[in-house]
Amino acid sequence: MKLDALTLFASMFINLTLIVGALLLGVGRKTRSGMRLWTAALVLQAVAWAALVAAYKGWPREMATLGSAAMVTGFSFMYLAAKSYLRQPVSLPWVVGVPVVTAVLHWLVFENFAARILVVNVAIGLQMLWLTWLLLRPGSTGSWRWRWLAGLALGASGAMVACRAVLVIVAPESYPRFESPHWVNIVGLIVSNASVMAGTLAFLLAYRDEAEQELKRLATTDGLTGVLNRRHWMEQGLAHFNLARRHGRGLVVLMLDIDFFKRINDTYGHQTGDRALTLFAAALRQVVRQPDLVGRYGGEEFCVLLPMSDLAAAEAVDQRLRAALAHDVSPVLGFDVTFSAGVAALREGEVGLEDIIARADQALYAAKQGGRNRIVRG
Numbered sequence: 001m002k003l004d005a006l007t008l009f010a011s012m013f014i015n016l017t018l019i020v021g022a023l024l025l026g027v028g029r030k031t032r033s034g035m036r037l038w039t040a041a042l043v044l045q046a047v048a049w050a051a052l053v054a055a056y057k058g059w060p061r062e063m064a065t066l067g068s069a070a071m072v073t074g075f076s077f078m079y080l081a082a083k084s085y086l087r088q089p090v091s092l093p094w095v096v097g098v099p100v101v102t103a104v105l106h107w108l109v110f111e112n113f114a115a116r117i118l119v120v121n122v123a124i125g126l127q128m129l130w131l132t133w134l135l136l137r138p139g140s141t142g143s144w145r146w147r148w149l150a151g152l153a154l155g156a157s158g159a160m161v162a163c164r165a166v167l168v169i170v171a172p173e174s175y176p177r178f179e180s181p182h183w184v185n186i187v188g189l190i191v192s193n194a195s196v197m198a199g200t201l202a203f204l205l206a207y208r209d210e211a212e213q214e215l216k217r218l219a220t221t222d223g224l225t226g227v228l229n230r231r232h233w234m235e236q237g238l239a240h241f242n243l244a245r246r247h248g249r250g251l252v253v254l255m256l257d258i259d260f261f262k263r264i265n266d267t268y269g270h271q272t273g274d275r276a277l278t279l280f281a282a283a284l285r286q287v288v289r290q291p292d293l294v295g296r297y298g299g300e301e302f303c304v305l306l307p308m309s310d311l312a313a314a315e316a317v318d319q320r321l322r323a324a325l326a327h328d329v330s331p332v333l334g335f336d337v338t339f340s341a342g343v344a345a346l347r348e349g350e351v352g353l354e355d356i357i358a359r360a361d362q363a364l365y366a367a368k369q370g371g372r373n374r375i376v377r378g
């Protein structure tokens, strides 16, 4: 059997369908948006190749226009997928405008072979090269591994498509027909196939990076309030403690416990209790400085470590938090939220962070015993 370009185009459709199947099976449909968008891009491209092949069986104008529109829309979805992992805003006029303009122009100039080839190749080339720039430009967020792999994959394809556009401008008579087994078509298909494969691999890497980051976030933060969990707060705190001891710098630990929290739960329900905890933690994060570590020590008890600070700095945090609770949190909840606090500073010769925490905790206990809604030095 003679291998013609049409057979290769059909193989492109089969490849894409298989990759989509593998992605749906391997990554699942409930994945985060970047991978879903990439999968949708491949589905659109599979539809495009099927329509382009079908154009040879009937309704050439309709099928070829549908194929071109699906192809260009597929690249719009690749752009959306990349933007999702790059965490950048998308340009809707670009996403919608390029496919619509391409489809309309393709339909209008269909009878002119060179013109319709030019329309499609210019649209795809522009999309791919723009996407390549977005991925590779300095300062883009995201790990360089997936960005470079995706950028090179799409850049190679974009360059190939741009060459096709140039070829149809300078030598329209020698530009091969779609079904001809001409080397331009063969090279084009090989590059497209490699680009789809490498691009998928790159987006799988981005997906894995994102999943890793998410796991790290889950392992280090408190699920309810978003502040550091106790284990991670201790780990980070220990690093600050060692630095403070080595360089003879100050360090303060502030322990905070919401007053009569059981009563809040019992009176307003557990959900309102959770909301009070969340708002309390948010207010606490607002009133500390950038290097300070805020953690949830357990239940309704929070801990703050202030590097390079003294007791007065911690007491200032305490005052700001009381003001924030009174002005911002209590009106939202509909009842007053107060807390007791214990504060302790690193002392000369102290060998463990636990010692400072223990003193701050004792001071907190004294604050509770002393009538609550106050701070005590330990």
Ligand SMILES: Nc1nc2c(ncn2[C@@H]2O[C@H](COP(=O)(O)OP(=O)(O)OP(=O)(O)O)[C@@H](O)[C@H]2O)c(=O)[nH]1
Residues within 6 Å of the ligand: 224, 257, 258, 259, 260, 261, 262, 263, 265, 269, 270, 271, 272, 273, 274, 277, 298, 299, 300, 368, 372
């Ligand atoms: N809603 C909610 N409640 C919690 C959570 N963690 C702990 N609690 C509750 O917090 C309450 C703490 O009660 P206590 O230790 O008696 O303290 P308190 O009522 O604040 O009294 P004082 O600390 O002495 O002022 C308990 O009822 C816990 O069930 C949580 O994540 N969400």
